[in-house]
Each structure stands twice: as structure tokens, then as C-alpha cells.
Amino acid sequence: MNIILLGPPGAGKGTQAQRLIDSQGMVQLSTGDMLRAAVKAGTEIGLKAKAVMDAGDLVSDEIVIGVVSERLEQPDVQASSGVIFDGFPRTSAQAEALDGLLAEKGMTLDAxxxxxxxxxxxVGRIEKRAAETGGTRADDNAATLKKRLATYHKDTAPLVEYYRGTGKLRTVNGDQPMDDVTAAILDALAVSA
Structure with a gap:
């Protein structure tokens, strides 16, 4: 089963992804982690990404799709029960590119x-996380969150309509206890813990 976790910063996507990894044997594909790994490994796409990141620019959709494509070929992904796309896609153009990539690889997006x-x-969640972690994440502050939320609503939220149109969108209330959110996600995916 291949899924996307979609939601604003601080919604709990990382926490819920880890719970799906533990209970369902899935692999989380975080584009940030994949880009850093490709740069470290010195792959062709990683070298392209490094040049862009070193210049302080955003990595292009083409590079991100290349990194995702490389990652989908890795043995742990091949042996898993599916993948969780986390932080990708962020735009409708990336969603369309992901659809094409999965089709090329004989894979489907299930939900x-x-x-x-x-x-x-x-805002309260981010401030609480910052207090609990001692502010280890540079983006754990109200000002940065407000900027990230504005970007989310402008660029990423339109994916809700895109995926609603495909019939793959499942909405869960992320404003409830973690165990209840997990149960709602599993119910939406029609799988058991």
C-alpha cells in the first residue's frame, strides 16, 4: 500500500508515519532525508541537488522526482509492504509527476x-514541541510556523482538491489523541493495527 500523508506543519505526520512503519511494515519516504542521503552518497542526482542547495536555491521538481525514483528502487522499499510519502508532493505539478513516476514503475498510489x-x-503544538526538544528544530517557533502555514495553504492545500478528484482522499481529524488519530488513519486505509 502506497500512501501520502498530507497536512500542515505540526499536524503530526511524522508521528503517524512512524506508527504506520511500526504496525504495517511500510517505509517512510521523506524528501528532505532522501535529498540529504543522495548528496552524501554522491549520486548523479545528489550532485545536482547539492549544487542547487549550496547556491541557496530550492531544488527543482525534476531533481526531487529523480531522488524519489532512485529511492523507490532501494531494497528496503522493494521488500516493504508499501511507502508513506511525507513532505511530497507539495504542489499539483509534483502530484502529477508522482503519478507518472509510479505508473512507470508499475506502482499505484492507494490513498x-x-x-x-x-x-x-x-501554533500551540509547535511551541510545546520546541519546549520538549529544547528547540532542536530551527523551524519550531511561531513566526516560522506562520510563514510555513501560509506557504502550505497557498501551495500544498490545493492537493486536497486534486486528490479528492481522484477518489483517493481520506480525511481524518488530527486534533485528537495520537492513538485516536492512528485508529482513524488505519480505518481510512481499512487495515488493522
Whole structure:
């Protein structure tokens, strides 16, 4: 089963991805982690990404798709029960590119889980996470979150309509206890823990 976790920053996507990894044997594909790994490994696509990142620019969709394509070929992904796309796609153009990539590889996207959490609650979550972790994440502050939320609503939220149109969108209330969110996701995917 291949899924996308979609939701604003602080919605709990990382936490829920880890729970799916543990209970379902899936592999999380985080584009940030994949880009860093490709750069470190010195792959052709990693070298392209490094040049762009070193210049302080955003990595192009073409490079991101290349990194995702390389990652889908890795043995752990091949041996898994499916993948969780986390942080990708972020735009409709990336969603269309992902559809094409999966089709090329004989794979399908089974579901898109939208984790809904009101913006005002996210600020409290981020501040709590920053306090618990000692601010280890540079983006764990209200000002950065507000900027990231604006970007999310502008660029990523339109994916909700894109995936609703494909019939793959499943919405869960992300503003409930973690175990309840996990149960709602598993129910939406029609699998058991």
C-alpha cells in the first residue's frame, strides 16, 4: 500500500508515519532525508541537488522526482509492504509527476490521508514541541510556523482538491489523541493495527 500523508506543519505526520512503519511494515519516504542521503552518497542526482542547495536555491521538481525514483528502487522499499510519502508532493505539478513516476514503475498510489488540524492549534503544538526538544528544530517557533502555514495553504492545500478528484482522499481529524488519530488513519486505509 502506497500512501501520502498530507497536512500542515505540526499536524503530526511524522508521528503517524512512524506508527504506520511500526504496525504495517511500510517505509517512510521523506524528501528532505532522501535529498540529504543522495548528496552524501554522491549520486548523479545528489550532485545536482547539492549544487542547487549550496547556491541557496530550492531544488527543482525534476531533481526531487529523480531522488524519489532512485529511492523507490532501494531494497528496503522493494521488500516493504508499501511507502508513506511525507513532505511530497507539495504542489499539483509534483502530484502529477508522482503519478507518472509510479505508473512507470508499475506502482499505484492507494490513498492520501489528509490530517486536518486548525491553524490556531498548530501554533500551540509547535511551541510545546520546541519546549520538549529544547528547540532542536530551527523551524519550531511561531513566526516560522506562520510563514510555513501560509506557504502550505497557498501551495500544498490545493492537493486536497486534486486528490479528492481522484477518489483517493481520506480525511481524518488530527486534533485528537495520537492513538485516536492512528485508529482513524488505519480505518481510512481499512487495515488493522
Amino acid at each position: 492520501v490521508i489528509e490530517m486536518q488540524v486548525p491553524d490556531e492549534l498548530l
